[in-house]
Amino acid sequence: MKDILLEVYDVHVHYGGVKALDGASVALDEGEVVALMGPNGAGKSTVLKAIFGLAPLERGEVRWHGAPILPVPHEIVARGISFVPQGRRVFAGLSVEENLEVGGFLVKDKAERKRRIAEVFDFFPVLKHKRALNAATLSGGEQQMLAIARGMITEPKVLLLDEPSLGPAPKIVKEVFIKIKEISERHKTAIMVVEHNLVSLLSIARRAYVLDKGKVVAEGESKKVVESGILEKVFLGAA
Ligand SMILES: Nc1ncnc2c1ncn2[C@@H]1O[C@H](COP(=O)(O)OP(=O)(O)OP(=O)(O)O)[C@@H](O)[C@H]1O
Ligand SMILES: [Mg+2]
Incomplete structure (x- = not known):
């Protein structure tokens, strides 16, 4: 059997009656x-949360290199x-740099943490420029970049991104997606991204899954998935 980096297998989640x-x-394969x-409500965020x-x-498992793992946040x-x-969650009471410090709390070595923050600043110059400002004063797009930057501090093998394009203006969204593409290429980070914007999607994701009512109703090469017309169907509630 092929060794898949990360797998959500036959997962069932209930919230009360939902x-x-x-x-x-x-x-998700290595580096893809x-x-x-x-x-809305299809279960996309729940996949990432699971x-x-x-x-x-309730049923099913999350597998890492083919073996089931206990989904406990710190172990993950x-x-x-x-x-x-x-929803670009940044710590509003903290500065940009402090937000990155918090993101890197698992990196115990202080010098190493500083090095990573410097590297992330090189990657997002706008954040470097505003490093001392309270995160709440950043624009929506900048807060989104900060949220992504914070996720990068641990130098993850896998980055789970939930709707990075929600909120910011189209120009910023484009920038955010260019950054996401760069992250995956430069750091060989595997990325699972929840995305509504088809143009952004086709520019970065090789494969796509379509969820509807908690089930995967289509999967494959993203271009083919888009061309198949399944999205129109699920969005109109006809699938
Ligand atoms: N904590 C919760 N308590 C109760 N119901 C929840 C909870 N989280 C999610 N749900 C329900 O589970 C279903 C799937 O939610 P989920 O957030 O995964 O959808 P989504 O595809 O991410 O939608 P959206 O595009 O709106 O973000 C929805 O019906 C939602 O109302
Ligand atoms: Mg969601």
Whole structure:
């Protein structure tokens, strides 16, 4: 059997009476960028939360190199998985640099942490420029970049990104996606990204999964998935 880096296998998640995931399986290979698509409430965020140990698994498993792992957040981080949740969560009371310090708390060596922060600043010059400012004063796009930058501090093997394009203006969204592409290419980071923007998607993700009502209803090369018309179907509620 091929050794897949990360797999969500037949996962079921219930919230009270709501079935958020109904036997969903997705996979992420070393260094690839994969998109999760689908209408509101389809279960996209729940897939990422399940990987990160933030959703109650009723059935199914999360596998790392083919072996089931216990989805507990600190163990997941220690394996090299980083999660940037929906809604550009930055610590509003802290400066840009302090936000990155917090993101790097697992990097115990202080000099190493400084080195990584410097590297991230090189990657996002706008954040370097505003390093001393309170994160709350950043624009939406800048906060999104900060959230992604914070996720990179641990130098993850896997980056889980939930709707990085939500909020910022199109020009900034484009910039954010160029950065995401660069991250995957430069650091060989495997990225699973929840994305609604088709143009952005095609520019970065080789493969895509379409979720609807907690199930994977299509998967494959992203261009083919888009061309198949399945997205129109699920978004119109006809799948
Ligand atoms: N903590 C929670 N408590 C109760 N219900 C939840 C919770 N989290 C998710 N759900 C429900 O589970 C379903 C899937 O939610 P999820 O957030 O995964 O969808 P999504 O595909 O990310 O949607 P969106 O595009 O709106 O972000 C929805 O019906 C949602 O209302
Ligand atoms: Mg969501």
